Amino acid sequence: MRSPSALVTKRTKPVTPTAADHTRPQPIPRIMAFPRRYPPELIDAVVQRVADARTIRAYGAVTTVARQMGLDPRLVQKWVTKATAPVPLHPSRSAADSRDMYLPPGLLHCRFCHQPMAYAQLHDSGQGYQCQQDCRPRPVDAAAIAHTVGRTILRHAARAIPSTTAPTPPQLAAAHAHRILARITVGATPGDIALTWRATPVTGPGRFDAERGQRIAAARNLAHTEPLRARQLLHDSLTGVDPATAPADPLHAEAANLLAELQLRLGHPADAIAWATYAHHSTIHIHGPGHPRSVHALHLQAVVYRHAGHHQRAYHLYRQLGEHFAATAGPHAHRTLATHATTALVLHALGHCQAARALLADTIATHRREHPGHPATARMTQHLTHIWQDCAAKGHKHQDA
Numbered sequence: 001m002r003s004p005s006a007l008v009t010k011r012t013k014p015v016t017p018t019a020a021d022h023t024r025p026q027p028i029p030r031i032m033a034f035p036r037r038y039p040p041e042l043i044d045a046v047v048q049r050v051a052d053a054r055t056i057r058a059y060g061a062v063t064t065v066a067r068q069m070g071l072d073p074r075l076v077q078k079w080v081t082k083a084t085a086p087v088p089l090h091p092s093r094s095a096a097d098s099r100d101m102y103l104p105p106g107l108l109h110c111r112f113c114h115q116p117m118a119y120a121q122l123h124d125s126g127q128g129y130q131c132q133q134d135c136r137p138r139p140v141d142a143a144a145i146a147h148t149v150g151r152t153i154l155r156h157a158a159r160a161i162p163s164t165t166a167p168t169p170p171q172l173a174a175a176h177a178h179r180i181l182a183r184i185t186v187g188a189t190p191g192d193i194a195l196t197w198r199a200t201p202v203t204g205p206g207r208f209d210a211e212r213g214q215r216i217a218a219a220r221n222l223a224h225t226e227p228l229r230a231r232q233l234l235h236d237s238l239t240g241v242d243p244a245t246a247p248a249d250p251l252h253a254e255a256a257n258l259l260a261e262l263q264l265r266l267g268h269p270a271d272a273i274a275w276a277t278y279a280h281h282s283t284i285h286i287h288g289p290g291h292p293r294s295v296h297a298l299h300l301q302a303v304v305y306r307h308a309g310h311h312q313r314a315y316h317l318y319r320q321l322g323e324h325f326a327a328t329a330g331p332h333a334h335r336t337l338a339t340h341a342t343t344a345l346v347l348h349a350l351g352h353c354q355a356a357r358a359l360l361a362d363t364i365a366t367h368r369r370e371h372p373g374h375p376a377t378a379r380m381t382q383h384l385t386h387i388w389q390d391c392a393a394k395g396h397k398h399q400d401a
């Protein structure tokens, strides 16, 4: 397990209460006795304690540690989520705008983990590229990479770059890097790059993009009335795209997402896995992990794995989704609790009957208290009854039974 301290100490954003803190009555306002800014050592210690507690019991670690230390569980959940987030940087609107000035998505890869690197807006107002698994301590400066790549392109292949200004700025050349480069690999510093050139430069405007875009739009319209025809259109627009190796691409991601949804609805979840996985990775790469599209793609991937019977993988994806909702909507929000309830069903499918029942019972109690009268409480309770019946029918001898 990687150390959370390096990530946590980088965050200097003050902890501010969310809107939910004001609208929801808090039974024990212990949090008020603490200062607004928490020392990084305290945050590290809390995150470490939660990690330790999780090695003993999968659930309830945040609540237990928060209670032990007199902290608001929502705050602890926030710290844990931040320390374990795949990319510790927040994309923003300005990031989406300035991203266009740097490298086209999907080109830049890490020499150490060999994975594509994602564009990210840094808290200290710079822009960078970071690995999804945090294999490097800090992101690589985006402007510096774009400058190095752009200068090299101009030196060797200036004619491939459409430009109306002379001399062409390196940044502009970098924005067109996909026309002549198949891959950019970066080592420890922005100057430490290796370029893989395309055999044939890509020229002309995106005529194929326009055609693919039209096919995807047609497929979206047909998805409910003529699903088989829609599926064919999506397969056509993904011709030549290998979901296991294709670089991130907004159109491919959209088509892959639709295709995975369609395969799931047509009863072929196993055929949806590769596309749902590609759509998720690609969307994260383009928009960042916190973007609603990325969260939607994560959810779809979890559903697909669950329906295909890959419960172990589904379990980890639902956990990730639950942590995201807990950090953004709050640990007591309906969708957070609904995700926990589904996680419990996956745990049961994995054969962890007691852990599943404990999680589901906790979730039901919280949901009933936080969302009185919500119909989901009754559904969750039905699921809990089914789990008990299933254990009885299979003759399980659980200690808590």
Ligand SMILES: [Zn+2]
Binding pocket: 110, 111, 112, 113, 114, 115, 131, 135, 136
């Ligand atoms: Zn890496």
Ligand SMILES: [Zn+2]
Binding pocket: 353, 354, 390, 391, 396, 398
């Ligand atoms: Zn059982």
